[in-house]
Amino acid sequence: MKRLLCLGTILMLASLSARATTIEMKVYGMVCGFCAQGIEASLRKNPAVVDVLVSLENKLVVVETRGSEDIDDAALTKAIADAGYDLKAVARTQRTMAEHRAGIELAAK
Amino acid sequence: MRTMTPGFFLVLTASLLFQRAEARPIVYAHSATAMADYSEGKMSEAQFFYAPRSFVSLGVGYMNIEGSGTHPEHEISYFRVNFLAKRWNMEAAQANVFVWGGVDNAHMTQIVSFTTPPVDSGHNHDEPAPPSETSYERTIGASGWNAGGQIDFETRRIYSSVKTDYHSSSAFTHRVDMVQFGIAPYVHDTNELATWLVVCATRYSGNASASHEDDQLSFLLRFFKKRTWIEAGATTDGKLQARAMFSL
Numbered sequence: 001m002k003r004l005l006c007l008g009t010i011l012m013l014a015s016l017s018a019r020a021t022t023i024e025m026k027v028y029g030m031v032c033g034f035c036a037q038g039i040e041a042s043l044r045k046n047p048a049v050v051d052v053l054v055s056l057e058n059k060l061v062v063v064e065t066r067g068s069e070d071i072d073d074a075a076l077t078k079a080i081a082d083a084g085y086d087l088k089a090v091a092r093t094q095r096t097m098a099e100h101r102a103g104i105e106l107a108a109k
Numbered sequence: 110m111r112t113m114t115p116g117f118f119l120v121l122t123a124s125l126l127f128q129r130a131e132a133r134p135i136v137y138a139h140s141a142t143a144m145a146d147y148s149e150g151k152m153s154e155a156q157f158f159y160a161p162r163s164f165v166s167l168g169v170g171y172m173n174i175e176g177s178g179t180h181p182e183h184e185i186s187y188f189r190v191n192f193l194a195k196r197w198n199m200e201a202a203q204a205n206v207f208v209w210g211g212v213d214n215a216h217m218t219q220i221v222s223f224t225t226p227p228v229d230s231g232h233n234h235d236e237p238a239p240p241s242e243t244s245y246e247r248t249i250g251a252s253g254w255n256a257g258g259q260i261d262f263e264t265r266r267i268y269s270s271v272k273t274d275y276h277s278s279s280a281f282t283h284r285v286d287m288v289q290f291g292i293a294p295y296v297h298d299t300n301e302l303a304t305w306l307v308v309c310a311t312r313y314s315g316n317a318s319a320s321h322e323d324d325q326l327s328f329l330l331r332f333f334k335k336r337t338w339i340e341a342g343a344t345t346d347g348k349l350q351a352r353a354m355f356s357l
Contacts, residue, residue: 029198031263033335034356036299038137054299056265083137084163086198
C-alpha cells in the first residue's frame with residue numbers, strides 16, 4: 001500500500017513538472033498602464049486564465065492557466081490583437097507566477 | 110489679432126521631431142472612458158465613450174465655451190464616433206492615428222440691445238426725454254457637426270501628440286488645435302505611478318467670440334496610475350488648465 005502511495009505521489013509530481021506552469025508572451029507596443037489594463041482584460045476573458053502579469057519593462061505578458069489547461073497560440077494572438085497589441089513570441093515555461101513576479105521585482109531593483 | 114509665441118513653434122517643432130501618455134478616445138475593447146478638460150477663461154468639456162472594439166468607440170460630450178460682450182455663452186452637446194485609423198506597435202513605443210466625427214447640438218446666448226426713441230409725454234416741452242436703452246437675452250440653437258483627429262507617439266520616457274477638434278453649426282464655429290510634448294523623469298512599470306512633465310501649446314479659433322481666439326502655452330504636471338490619469342498646470346499668463354481621464 002505504501003509503495004503504491006509513493007508511486008502515485010511520484011507520478012503526480014512528475015506530471016505536474018512536465019506541464020507548462022505559465023505562458024510567457026513577448027508583446028510589442030506596451031508603454032503605459034492603460035496598455036496593461038487592456039491586455040489583462042482581454043486575456044481574462046478566457047476561462048482558462050487564472051492570473052495575468054504584465055511587465056512594461058520586459059515587454060512581457062505572463063499568463064497562469066487553470067489546472068493543466070493550455071491556450072493555443074492562435075487564441076493568445078487574438079486576445080493580444082483584440083487589446084490592440086502585437087504578439088511577437090510565445091513560450092510555455094515551468095516557472096510559476098510567483099517566480100515571474102520575484103524575477104521582475106529583482107530586476108527592477 | 111492673434112500673436113504667435115515662440116513657444117508655440119518650439120513645442121510644434123519638438124512634437125514633429127519626437128512625435129504620447131496622452132488622453133485617448135479609445136483605451137481598449139469593452140472599456141468605458143470618462144474625460145474632463147478645463148481651461149480657465151476659455152472652455153470646459155466633458156466626454157464619455159464606450160469602446161465595443163479596440164479600434165472604435167462612441168459616446169457623448171458637452172462643451173461650454175466662454176464668450177464675452179454680446180455673446181457670453183456657447184454650449185455644444187454632441188454625439189461622436191472615434192476610430193483608431195492606424196496603430197504602430199514597436200518594441201518599446203507606440204504610435205497612433207485617431208480620427209473622429211459626429212453631430213452637434215449648439216446653443217449660443219446673445220444679448221440684443223436696441224434704442225427706442227423718446228416718448229413725448231407732453232409734460233415738459235423744454236427738455237426732450239432721453240432715448241431708452243433696452244436689452245434682452247435670447248438663445249440661438251442650431252444643429253451642426255464635429256470632426257477631428259490626433260496623432261501621437263509614446264515611449265515610457267517621452268510622448269508627443271498633435272490634435273485638432275472642430276465644431277461647426279450655423280450658430281458658431283469652434284476649433285482647438287493642440288500640440289503636447291511630455292517627458293517622464295523616471296521610467297514607470299505596470300501598477301506604478303507614472304509622472305510626466307508636459308508642455309502644451311493650444312490655439313483656440315472660430316467665430317464663437319473675438320476674445321476667444323488665442324494662442325496659449327501651458328506647463329502641466331501629469332500623474333497616471335492604473336485607470337486614472339490627471340494633469341494640472343497653468344498657462345504662461347497664469348490661467349489654470351486641468352484635465353482628467355478615467356477608464357472604467
